[in-house]
Amino acid sequence: MAAKQLAETRLEKYKEILLKEKEDTQNIINAINEIQKRGAKDGNGNLSAYSQHQADLGSDTDESERRVYILEKELKNIKLINSALKRIYDKTYGICEICGDAIPANRLKIIPYARYCIKCKEEEEQRKRRRK
Numbered sequence: 456m457a458a459k460q461l462a463e464t465r466l467e468k469y470k471e472i473l474l475k476e477k478e479d480t481q482n483i484i485n486a487i488n489e490i491q492k493r494g495a496k497d498g499n500g501n502l503s504a505y506s507q508h509q510a511d512l513g514s515d516t517d518e519s520e521r522r523v524y525i526l527e528k529e530l531k532n533i534k535l536i537n538s539a540l541k542r543i544y545d546k547t548y549g550i551c552e553i554c555g556d557a558i559p560a561n562r563l564k565i566i567p568y569a570r571y572c573i574k575c576k577e578e579e580e581q582r583k584r585r586r587k
């Protein structure tokens with residue numbers, strides 16, 4: 456296993472990326488919380504960057520439901536980022552949790568909190584699809 460560990464310097468690099476990602480995600484969460492708070496007061500919070508079909512679904516309830524949805528998604532992301540950071544401290548980062556192979560660097564570049572290699576991820580997704 457030891458041979459598959461990422462070099463210290465590369466772990467540092469990924470740590471930086473993950474911390475930045477965490478900050479961005481936290482900012483979105485804070486922004487939504489802020490809007491929710493304000494929305495509760497004047498009933499007119501709006502997160503235009505995420506709004507779609509505003510004309511069709513204009514009511515406050517839909518807006519606020521959409522914000523809850525984004526909030527839940529971002530909170531899930533924070534959890535993924537935190538567990539990736541934990542793997543960096545444990546020095547198991549970049550190793551597939553299923554097969555123990557190294558996760559390719561170009562995959563980590565796109566998804567810095569990836570837990571599985573591409574092969575295992577695809578198998579996992581197929582399993583999920585079958586369950587539906």
Ligand SMILES: [Zn+2]
Pocket residue numbers: 551552553554555556571572573574575576
């Ligand atoms: Zn794997």
